[in-house]
Amino acid sequence: MKRHRHILHPLQSARIILGHRRSAGADLLLATVIAFTAGAANAGGFFALGQYTSHVTGYLSQLADHLVVAEWWICLVAVIAIGAFVSGAAFCSALIHWARLHLPGRQYAVSVAVQGVCLMLFATGGWYEGAAWRLWCMACLCFTMGMQNATVTKISGGRLRATHATAMITDIGIGLGRALYRRHAPDAVHRVDWHRMRLMTQLVFTFFLGGVTGALGYARVGFGFSLPLGCLLLAMALPALWKYRQG
Template sequence: MFRHQGRGRNYAHNLKLASILSCVAGLVNIAGVLAVNTLTTNVTGHFAFFSEQLILLNYKMALIYLLYIAFFLMGASLSGFIVELASKKKSHNAYVVPICIESMILIIVGLLPTFVEIGRSFSTLISFALLFAMGLQNALVTKVSQSVVRTTHLTGLFTDLGIEFSQLFFYREIAEKMKLHKSIFLKLMIISGFFIGGIIGGFVFQYFELKTLLLPAIMLLFALWYDSILLRFYHLKRSLRHDE
């Protein structure tokens, strides 16, 4: 799911990646909206709010929105740096560190109300942390899937999906149609995962509030465990073949 890159990566890998991490993004997004009234999976709206606050001469809020954008960018940059560094060393575990950092952020933020009272200053810090985590995830998924999968925002997905729906009327060859159908299904899976994550997160938040973030953290750690189990299975399979 994570470790396959380049020619070793196939449609099934991207489908698994899209299903799990889009649901994670949906969960984090709704938790951010309900807990601190902040969209944490993309920065498009924050540019508009930043411009609005500048016009209103509210420079403090303008700076906060600018920092929202900066933290998402820093998360993406760190993730990209880690993956590039690992690729230079020819490591197949480049994804482990960004996923672990993201999981730790979600766990810390999820457990934060247990230790401190969440005031306005902590709300801003929570927004920073979640935007940083989503920047990490988006860059990692984009890098690993070679830009095929993006899990934290839907605007580009709906645009691409609209284009591909229109292409259904023009593609005639079987191979082209199959490729197009697969691409459409992948995008629908990402969108569905994001919506399902948002709906589940909304219900869970009513009872557990910020602890809702423990759910996407568990999903990320499960994804790492699943990948490690598969890796051991394939290594065992190869060793048995060599023994024969």
């Protein structure tokens, strides 16, 4: 019997990855791509701005510490970073709900496209100097990170995260603890979810790989390295938007 290999057209692939009908494979692939870009952008935030823009816990600690010693500028930076991250997540949620009603089948592609545009806006960070401009760049990147985390959270029904490495590593640690316990108590009720462990490990590694890529890219190119990251997200989103528009 003759066997046929089915190779998906890029438009079909984008529609599957960003479509409203979800599958575990599509969720994981999307989360992997976004985790990579988030890791790269996060490293870019440090090299360009001296801040890890996905680390909301760090900003909260920074706000508390510097509030006590009355260092108001640093407090303002932390408040803006946290506010931008929350605003990005809120905007993403509202955008997906709006697009579900007005652009059915394209709600996730719209969100990813906006993230690509935001990363391209961050590329303008090298145009000007000054604290206010750098603050705007930081807010833009934190906003994008909030959108990325919210997109993967909503699209996977809360199963996956894109930028929250702390939570993913915690899940891995919990799984390892269960595995060690079951070696000494094979009849234990709680079983190890090895599939989830592999997913979390893959996303953490992808975030790390993105960080290495971002560190190299931003060190050599500067803010302009955000352009290929934005193009990567737009390359995923625009074919899906066009496919749904056509069909």
